[in-house]
Amino acid sequence: MQSGVSTTATVAASVGDTTQPRHGNRSALLYAVYCEIMKTIRVPMFTVSLFVLPAMLFSLFVLPSIHETQNGVAVGNYTMPSFGIYVVMMAGVFSSGIPIANERGMKWNLLLRATPMKLRTYFASKVIMSLLIGAAAATFFFIFARVTGGVDLGIAMWLKLLGTLLVAMLPFIALGLLIGYAVGPQAAAGVANLIVLPLSFMSGLFIPYDSLPHFARQIAPYLPAYHAGQLGWHLIGAGDDTSVAVHLLWVAGYTLVFVAGAIWFYRRDEGKTFG
Amino acid sequence: MSDSPQTLPVSLEHASKRYGATTVVDDFSFEARPGETVALLGPNGAGKTTSISMMLGLKHMTSGQARIFDHMPTSTEARVRTGIMLQESGLPATLKVREIVELFSRFYPHPISNAEAIEAAMLTDKTERRIADLSGGERQRLYFALAIIGEPDLLFLDEPTVGMDVTARGIFWDRIRQMHARGKTIVLTTHYLEEADALADRIVVMNKGVQVAEGTPAEIKATVMGKVVRFHTPSVNAATLRALPGVEEATLTDHTVELFTRTPEITVKALLNGPTIVQDLEVGGGTLEDAFVRLTA
Numbered sequence: 001m002q003s004g005v006s007t008t009a010t011v012a013a014s015v016g017d018t019t020q021p022r023h024g025n026r027s028a029l030l031y032a033v034y035c036e037i038m039k040t041i042r043v044p045m046f047t048v049s050l051f052v053l054p055a056m057l058f059s060l061f062v063l064p065s066i067h068e069t070q071n072g073v074a075v076g077n078y079t080m081p082s083f084g085i086y087v088v089m090m091a092g093v094f095s096s097g098i099p100i101a102n103e104r105g106m107k108w109n110l111l112l113r114a115t116p117m118k119l120r121t122y123f124a125s126k127v128i129m130s131l132l133i134g135a136a137a138a139t140f141f142f143i144f145a146r147v148t149g150g151v152d153l154g155i156a157m158w159l160k161l162l163g164t165l166l167v168a169m170l171p172f173i174a175l176g177l178l179i180g181y182a183v184g185p186q187a188a189a190g191v192a193n194l195i196v197l198p199l200s201f202m203s204g205l206f207i208p209y210d211s212l213p214h215f216a217r218q219i220a221p222y223l224p225a226y227h228a229g230q231l232g233w234h235l236i237g238a239g240d241d242t243s244v245a246v247h248l249l250w251v252a253g254y255t256l257v258f259v260a261g262a263i264w265f266y267r268r269d270e271g272k273t274f275g
Numbered sequence: 276m277s278d279s280p281q282t283l284p285v286s287l288e289h290a291s292k293r294y295g296a297t298t299v300v301d302d303f304s305f306e307a308r309p310g311e312t313v314a315l316l317g318p319n320g321a322g323k324t325t326s327i328s329m330m331l332g333l334k335h336m337t338s339g340q341a342r343i344f345d346h347m348p349t350s351t352e353a354r355v356r357t358g359i360m361l362q363e364s365g366l367p368a369t370l371k372v373r374e375i376v377e378l379f380s381r382f383y384p385h386p387i388s389n390a391e392a393i394e395a396a397m398l399t400d401k402t403e404r405r406i407a408d409l410s411g412g413e414r415q416r417l418y419f420a421l422a423i424i425g426e427p428d429l430l431f432l433d434e435p436t437v438g439m440d441v442t443a444r445g446i447f448w449d450r451i452r453q454m455h456a457r458g459k460t461i462v463l464t465t466h467y468l469e470e471a472d473a474l475a476d477r478i479v480v481m482n483k484g485v486q487v488a489e490g491t492p493a494e495i496k497a498t499v500m501g502k503v504v505r506f507h508t509p510s511v512n513a514a515t516l517r518a519l520p521g522v523e524e525a526t527l528t529d530h531t532v533e534l535f536t537r538t539p540e541i542t543v544k545a546l547l548n549g550p551t552i553v554q555d556l557e558v559g560g561g562t563l564e565d566a567f568v569r570l571t572a
Contacts, residue, residue, distance in 0.1 A: 028378075032378060034374075038374065039369050043369065106365025108364060110333060110361060110364055114331055114333060114359040115382045115383075116355045274334055
């Protein structure tokens with residue numbers, strides 16, 4: 001009897017009550033995240049460079065000297081934060097920002113703006129997708145290093161490192177958004193490469209800080225990727241003498257600066273689109 | 276949906292859009308009443324798309340005001356009741372038809388089913404296709420599916436049949452008529468008089484940023500659809516030409532005469548019975564472009 005009543009009520013609600021949404025769980029944000037992920041992983045060039053390139057670099061430059069030590073820890077362990085930051089930096093800059101330049105170029109954003117979609121849904125879907133792609137690429141890289149190089153940080157440390165990488169990724173997601181709004185679709189990927197590759201070298205991600213040329217060592221302490229890297233190195237006991245809090249402040253500061261820049265270029269773009 | 280009977284689905288009051296010294300739209304006012312299909316007709320560059328963009332809050336106005344169901348066009352109240360097909364808005368090439376329709380359906384509180392929207396756009400056999408693999412006409416129909424998925428009360432269709440062949444256009448017109456029959460208010464832009472005639476209750480003709488005519492399709496056609504009688508002559512008097520029956524306008528350049536008339540048979544008969552020497556006589560349909568120029572003059 002009880003179930004009979006409730007079934008009738010459900011049918012009445014689904015047929016007659018048009019003031020209720022069509023089905024229960026219809027989060028626009030969740031589905032927008034799904035679409036962003038599909039858009040990203042269906043570009044094979046990007047997926048390959050994000051998953052294969054770091055593994056290739058690791059095989060070529062780290063595996064031969066995997067049993068040596070660096071900053072008091074095994075080289076294999078030392079390179080986990082270095083390459084990890086490189087991976088999430090690539091994912092952060094390229095997955096959100098560069099497609100935005102394309103979407104601006106083809107006025108897709110104009111059509112979205114004519115729908116009830118919230119602006120925060122648009123940005124949140126891109127940032128969440130970037131974090132997920134970054135986490136997936138870093139995890140893949142860790143497994144690769146574990147299998148090919150026998151690198152073992154222990155499950156708790158792997159997870160802590162992954163969490164640290166995702167925090168350290170935030171300024172680079174913001175940088176991607178900044179580039180996406182500042183530069184046109186043709187130039188965006190080139191500009192991003194011009195920034196990411198030198199930044200990785202200068203920050204000691206590929207060559208340890210102590211082995212960097214003199215000028216790079218002068219500049220590194222002012223670069224976001226250097227401080228992002230230090231967050232990871234501190235975690236595995238290979239950090240510098242500066243405290244983690246200071247590195248965190250640098251990462252937070254760069255995030256704010258890039259977000260402010262992204263907002264400035266976003267407004268400039270709005271003026272052009274809607275002016 | 277507690278509109279009072281006076282609530283207009285869309286209104287634009289004294290809208291102007293200037294870029295520096297260039298005026299794209301000049302003091303243009305427009306409204307559509309509930310359930311009405313209105314066509315904005317004009318040649319390329321007439322200001323149709325700019326006008327629609329201002330109605331939708333997608334372009335800032337230099338001056339004027341736009342309302343949708345008596346709300347700001349950019350408000351959520353307006354957006355959830357409005358469906359839009361924009362020219363050349365582009366879609367993410369790697370998404371599938373099914374995915375983008377589902378994404379749009381989630382933006383609206385009371386969408387129709389995805390299957391219904393996809394069927395109305397005649398894409399039922401293309402749901403698993405990536406957008407990159409659609410033809411121009413299919414993509415245009417996908418825009419239509421996205422425009423109607425939210426069960427809007429008001430539809431904006433900017434040049435909806437661009438890129439469609441004659442058959443597809445005819446079928447698409449039927450879909451628009453179905454929307455009309457379901458009580459939707461529709462604003463469409465087109466540069467085909469035929470399309471405006473086939474779909475609209477009322478036509479607003481624009482050229483060079485201003486309204487040049489407004490009326491039922493029959494009224495507009497009567498104004499626009501004349502014939503041009505063209506011939507060469509060694510000598511003629513312009514006053515004689517204008518006096519011919521049916522002639523509304525006469526131009527004379529280098530011994531070539533052009534007469535605009537809505538009764539070409541009567542005009543030509545009188546011309547040949549008269550004293551004027553007529554060589555190389557042609558009677559042709561006036562183009563819509565000619566008509567816009569005449570309406571503006």
